[in-house]
Amino acid sequence: MISHLNRSFVLLLGIILILSCEKEKNKRVLQFPKTDLAAQNMIPKPLKVITTEGGFALDQFTAIHTSETATGFIDVAGFLAEKIQAKTKLDLSVNGTPSENQEGVIYIHRSDSLEHDAPEAYQLYVTPDSVILNSNTPEGAFRGVQTLRQIISEVPNDTLAEYPVWTIPTGKIVDSPSFEYRGSMLDVARHFFSVEDVKKYIDLLAYYKYNVLHLHLSDDQGWRIEIKSWPKLTEVGGSTEVGGEAGGFYTQEDYKDLVAYAAKHHITIVPEIDMPGHTNAASVSYPFLNGNGKTPELYEGMRVGFSTFDTRKDTVYAFIDDVVGEIAALSPGPYFHIGGDESHVTKKSDYIHFVEKVEKIVQKHGKRMIGWDEIATAGIDSTAISQFWASKENAQLALDKGMKIIMSPAKKAYLDMQYDTLSKHGLHWAAYIPTDSAYIWTPEEYEGIPMEHILGLEAPLWSETISNIDELEYLAFPRAIGYAELSWTPKENRDWENYKVRLANQAPFLDRMNVKYYPSPLIDWKKSKFTYEEIKKD
Numbered sequence: 001m002i003s004h005l006n007r008s009f010v011l012l013l014g015i016i017l018i019l020s021c022e023k024e025k026n027k028r029v030l031q032f033p034k035t036d037l038a039a040q041n042m043i044p045k046p047l048k049v050i051t052t053e054g055g056f057a058l059d060q061f062t063a064i065h066t067s068e069t070a071t072g073f074i075d076v077a078g079f080l081a082e083k084i085q086a087k088t089k090l091d092l093s094v095n096g097t098p099s100e101n102q103e104g105v106i107y108i109h110r111s112d113s114l115e116h117d118a119p120e121a122y123q124l125y126v127t128p129d130s131v132i133l134n135s136n137t138p139e140g141a142f143r144g145v146q147t148l149r150q151i152i153s154e155v156p157n158d159t160l161a162e163y164p165v166w167t168i169p170t171g172k173i174v175d176s177p178s179f180e181y182r183g184s185m186l187d188v189a190r191h192f193f194s195v196e197d198v199k200k201y202i203d204l205l206a207y208y209k210y211n212v213l214h215l216h217l218s219d220d221q222g223w224r225i226e227i228k229s230w231p232k233l234t235e236v237g238g239s240t241e242v243g244g245e246a247g248g249f250y251t252q253e254d255y256k257d258l259v260a261y262a263a264k265h266h267i268t269i270v271p272e273i274d275m276p277g278h279t280n281a282a283s284v285s286y287p288f289l290n291g292n293g294k295t296p297e298l299y300e301g302m303r304v305g306f307s308t309f310d311t312r313k314d315t316v317y318a319f320i321d322d323v324v325g326e327i328a329a330l331s332p333g334p335y336f337h338i339g340g341d342e343s344h345v346t347k348k349s350d351y352i353h354f355v356e357k358v359e360k361i362v363q364k365h366g367k368r369m370i371g372w373d374e375i376a377t378a379g380i381d382s383t384a385i386s387q388f389w390a391s392k393e394n395a396q397l398a399l400d401k402g403m404k405i406i407m408s409p410a411k412k413a414y415l416d417m418q419y420d421t422l423s424k425h426g427l428h429w430a431a432y433i434p435t436d437s438a439y440i441w442t443p444e445e446y447e448g449i450p451m452e453h454i455l456g457l458e459a460p461l462w463s464e465t466i467s468n469i470d471e472l473e474y475l476a477f478p479r480a481i482g483y484a485e486l487s488w489t490p491k492e493n494r495d496w497e498n499y500k501v502r503l504a505n506q507a508p509f510l511d512r513m514n515v516k517y518y519p520s521p522l523i524d525w526k527k528s529k530f531t532y533e534e535i536k537k538d
Contacts, residue, residue: 030057030160037126037171040151041505043481044209044488045498046175047116054128054170058084058152060163061103064094070110072138077108079264080145087152087512088166106131106148108141114174120211121176124148126168142266143209147173150207154508178444181406181456182487183212183270184415184480186472187463189219189281190302191241192248197469199261204477204513206265208484213262214270214337214458217250217327220280220299220307224249225271229322230286236298237281242464244300255330263332270370271327274339275320276346276354280307289316292345302464305344311354321361328365336362341372341389352378359384376401385455389414392447404455407443413483415461415476419518425465426475435503435520439482440496459483470516477510477517478503500524 032055066077111134122135122144135141156164223237238249283290291310355378362369373394386398410430417433418426
């Protein structure tokens, strides 16, 4: 005989089942075409992709939820909502109260249960009812968000419902980067680029999972960051650029704005003050710095190697201490780049003396020193990082000292090299680098540098031949997209034939972002059916 309590329980269970069935009966049923997550145009290519051939409906009934207690995760969720709105015009709530007609949910979770334990690792599960993004860090969640952005259909499917539905293929993605340092350098010294230009570059780099933007802030032709203790650096040294234009500079507030914007995109800004060579703009501003025996004058050409600081003068190091101190205080990242390249008129002994003294200044201000590969000729310690751009011999010296190396070989990774003889912009002193050559090389094996000593890859963009954002984009894209994959995806997962198909399908995104990329004839670009102006009007 069933007791009164048991009868009540059975009755309650029956009501729940009836309500569940009623909700299930009322739930929309969308007939998705068969999908293939593995065929999506993800760059960089993830470590592992498993497809289940279904679809998740991203639409007006979708919401985003995340942990409000895990530091940084709600910011990542807000970023995703912002980007979904920009792409689809859908205004998705973040951690809002679920509505009765809510159907699909995107969860962004902090989780320690991942297949890979790297700081930027993430796992993405897409089912017909939910998208679950797991990572143990906000950085990893942010990288996963970029993958999610890439697998959302570019246009809505108008056959599934009477309202717009963007499809996301179902399946599982397990992902983690090969290298911890994945960067691009932008030379704002030869030609100055505005805060808004740099922010757009950050937007594009973040989409392809870069995590470093190295800013070349000083050179012979211009000084681009305000130093409050030495105001003539920008008043005088910031007044010119290659070709005689007006130049420009970042106030410290501008620079802090860039640092904060980069941080929102989980990108670290690495500031560079190039020295003891490439220092004419500084020496024109304060002539006591000059060590080449000639009266410094403002310079607007492209020649290198003629300038140097006076490396034996104590006041020069007092100046450097002030400069490094002010910039380091504005730069929360761990690195400070001292340049050190092409110091041709600096005596060898003076160069070594200089680099060793500046390393101590950088360390005093709590930063880890990076320099171009020439710095390895000095007696520096193993915490310094050598950026390999030209000399295998210097790279070997760095290895002998136990240093980490950033791979930036000019013959393979310089974004300012021309694509071919018909390129509108760029130089070719190192090589012509067409789109395929930029991708088909192996940083992990280049010049025999052991993988365990490679911190990562950086693609520098020197600006002698470019003066606006359109020209910048022409040189950077599509090659920067390939370098993103070389930095993230292990070599066994990289394949040119597969990559060029995925690259071709980046065209709608690049068009939507109004990127003036070089339309390489090697790629069968899948152009958007909408023009940028039409997208803007919409």
